Amino acid sequence: MKTLTVELGQRSYPIAIAPHLLQQRAWVTPYVRAQQVCIVTNDTVAPLYLAQTRALFAQFNCSEVILPDGEAYKTLETLNLIFDHLLQQRCDRQVTLVALGGGVIGDTTGFAAACYQRGVPFIQIPTTLLSQVDSSVGGKTGVNHALGKNMIGAFYQPQCVLIDINTLNTLPDQELSAGFAEVVKYGLINDLAFFEWLEQHAEALIKRDPDRLIEAIAHCCQNKADIVAADEQESGLRALLNLGHTFGHAIETGVGYGVCLHGEAVAIGMVLAAKLSARHGWLSADDVQRIIRLLKRFHLPVTLPKTLTAQQIYELMQVDKKVKAGQLRLVLLSALGQAIITKDYDPHYLQLTLEEGCAEAMSA
Amino acid sequence: MKTLTVELGQRSYPIAIAPHLLQQRAWVTPYVRAQQVCIVTNDTVAPLYLAQTRALFAQFNCSEVILPDGEAYKTLETLNLIFDHLLQQRCDRQVTLVALGGGVIGDTTGFAAACYQRGVPFIQIPTTLLSQVDSSVGGKTGVNHALGKNMIGAFYQPQCVLIDINTLNTLPDQELSAGFAEVVKYGLINDLAFFEWLEQHAEALIKRDPDRLIEAIAHCCQNKADIVAADEQESGLRALLNLGHTFGHAIETGVGYGVCLHGEAVAIGMVLAAKLSARHGWLSADDVQRIIRLLKRFHLPVTLPKTLTAQQIYELMQVDKKVKAGQLRLVLLSALGQAIITKDYDPHYLQLTLEEGCAEAMSA
Structure with missing residues (x-):
């Protein structure tokens, strides 16, 4: 396993890169704050990796939101679907969101984490090469606006980034x-x-x-x-x-x-x-x-x-x-x-x- | 004039309290970052104080958004009206938003400032007693969700708070x-x-x-x-x-x-x-x-x-x-x-x- 650190003082966090990381509970669980976990993913990634990811967080009280796949859904409306779910599940300020997917899922989930109850922790599990090398690292989160890309968002850092390179095997x-x-x-x-x-x-x-x-x-x-x-x-x-x-x-x-x-x-x-x-x-x-x-x-x-x-x-x-x-x-x-x-x-x-x-x- | 400071290190900011502050350009202009200013207000406050406020920022390139009045409009949809305007006006990361109104305007505008292009400066001009003593100070911003009040938001501090107590004369x-x-x-x-x-x-x-x-x-x-x-x-x-x-x-x-x-x-x-x-x-x-x-x-x-x-x-x-x-x-x-x-x-x-x-x- 390769492990790096993004050095940001109190908000520093690790990035782990390895095969089979989705099977290694011991690595990720210290980054979950309390009992509630909510996995946010899309309808392409869910059939492939949701079961594994649920197992990864099995010791927690875990729910999930499955969004439609695609950049076209990186909007305020989709963000609201996440908020609907979190409130329906009575998720509190201690909930940890898990972004399971590519850049759209990571950016949208990160921004939801930045805004829900004015900020809850989140974990990045990028499953595309693009999100693994770029968007999951560094805390840029946000959604698009009809008049411009990534115009609405926040700088908000995750608790950790988990890169299981096996997920690339199913990438088109x-x-x-x-x-x-x-x-x-x-x-x-x-x-x-x-x-x-x-x-x-x-x-x-x-x-x-x-x-x-x-x-x-x-x-x-x-x-x-x-x-x-x-x-x-x-x-x-x-x-x-x-x-x-x-x-x-x-x-x-x-x-x-x-x-x-x-x-x-x-x-x-x-x-x-x-x-x-x-x-x-x-x-x-x-x-x-x-x-x-x-x-x-x-x-x-x-x-x-x-x-x-x-x-x-x-x-x-x-x-x-x-x-x-x-x-x-x-x-x-x-x-x-x-x-x-x-x-x-x-x-x-x-x-x-x-x-x-x-x-x-x-x-x- | 009474002036206080909210002590938050580099993000410290002043609160000024006096009559006729809306006529005192010298106090507020140092808190505008660049040339673009966008006043956000509502259709109750606009007829009363928008002209004065426009005059206050006359030396800048100033535009305005007038929202419907009321807690019912403190929503993601209203937030998007602000983003629409900012993008149509090609406001950049240097734009200063000005919240002119009560708590709903202050909270919504502050959250818009927190999110627009991942954060632009904003100024609070609270015109109700409630917003003057509470919501305009301290950086809690956000909007409501159908399932809970202030569930979506950010901690985001203004550049300054300008309290002109004359605005209370028109308060019901x-x-x-x-x-x-x-x-x-x-x-x-x-x-x-x-x-x-x-x-x-x-x-x-x-x-x-x-x-x-x-x-x-x-x-x-x-x-x-x-x-x-x-x-x-x-x-x-x-x-x-x-x-x-x-x-x-x-x-x-x-x-x-x-x-x-x-x-x-x-x-x-x-x-x-x-x-x-x-x-x-x-x-x-x-x-x-x-x-x-x-x-x-x-x-x-x-x-x-x-x-x-x-x-x-x-x-x-x-x-x-x-x-x-x-x-x-x-x-x-x-x-x-x-x-x-x-x-x-x-x-x-x-x-x-x-x-x-x-x-x-x-x-x-």
Whole structure:
């Protein structure tokens, strides 16, 4: 088992990564505060892992909420379904919520935990690669709004994160690929050596080699834990984790939640960020191609969906959380393996990059 | 002007109490973070104070949301109206929300500020006595759920609290009275001298004597600030501020939000808490009568609404946030001017107190 710690003083918490963790009661039970446990999951994950998870918490008074699966349900309405259940079950302030599923379940459940009776403890059990390497760590919780992704939420840290890599065995190929978009992201942000390691091990990873997966996941979690410990509330450094996300969120909102996987949108967004960076002369054309090649080896899309116009994407990008005094800041690459957050890009280059991207999509 | 500070380290903030504060730009403007300001108010308060408040923030880029008035609108749906507006106006993470109104506006706006883009600053401008002495101070924010009051929320502190006592001149008599329920509460909890001061000045206060009002409001705010500084997240001491509230919330939920004013329900709840305390021998029958007399001088109800049964109230009380491991804890009085939180009351006495209260209501 690999164990890491997110260092946040009194709110520090561990991340455990191993196969068969869902069978190891001894590890997780110390993180349950009292007798009540409520597992929140969705109708895809429930048939696969709910029974195991119920057994994991068998010594507690355990109930569950099963939500519909999908980004389209990451809403205030779904949040209210969780509150309905908690109140019907008379769950008190000592209840521990357990998020069993991917990023949508983790974000929604974490936000429910942040708000229920003004805050109850929760545990993350991420079952997708994307949530294991990214969304389950760091305390960003929330739901979407029709006018923007993740616009409503809280910074709220879990008690622990339990990553059983066996859950990846049932993950559809497309979702596994989507997860690797976030894995590649860590390499691009500040870790050229990891980017190169991924270039060496892409085939083993996509074939779900357990040892390589544990290595990659632990590396990403450590990377994220370090960034979160340095900047929990995203006043600076942490924003780098949004590489590809401002473009990506606009794509997701533009095509409608759930049409395009988050990781896929991020992959396309990273390519656009790389191309925009290249227009400024910060990245060579070769570097851009190297990024595209690696993403393709993980079977990720690298071009925009045909249904969007450059103007649409541009406008959707303006509601990003990184807008400050009307000025959109972007995470771009000043070199391969080195991201920066900046408002000093040429808006004309941004337009050109989007237009070129759309033209390329149409001709594909 | 009286100025107090709620001492919470880096999140400390001032409370100013004076007439004509809504005309004093110099005091409030340092607490606005950037250019965007959004005033949240309701359709009762807007015709009275929105123009003044807009003028107060005239140097900023200021917009407003006007919500329907009433506890019935303290919901997730209303919260979403605020988010709709903020996103339509492209408000970013630097926007300052301004809560202009009573407790419902303050709680809802504060919670919107806690959640919008995972947290933006906000300013409290309470316009009712109840919100001035209680809900605007201390960072409890949130909305109601059909199954329980204030069940969804966050601890989230404002940048400052601006109390212009002139706003009390337009407050309906019934709402002024409701505010005095919370004022009396501070005397009962830990301040017998203040209880006695209220017995001396009840008539001046109910006649809205400005100097007496400032004195009473400042006293309550100081009292609350001290308690919040000692126990922000209500792990102990702060729960005492809920004297009368477990009964009160059950009454409010039972009759339907908005039928009975919060302060009125708290007044009835404090009488029930006093009577239950007396059954345990902690309070004399004379003390109970003294409390009832003072509440009546503020024109507050002291008996239950006829429409509720003892069983209904009892059941509604069980969803209280102070329930721990299935055991309801109550704030009771161990003496006049001395509250305690305890699970060591006789549940049979609680039943008797509720039944007696309902019988009294029917015969009234």
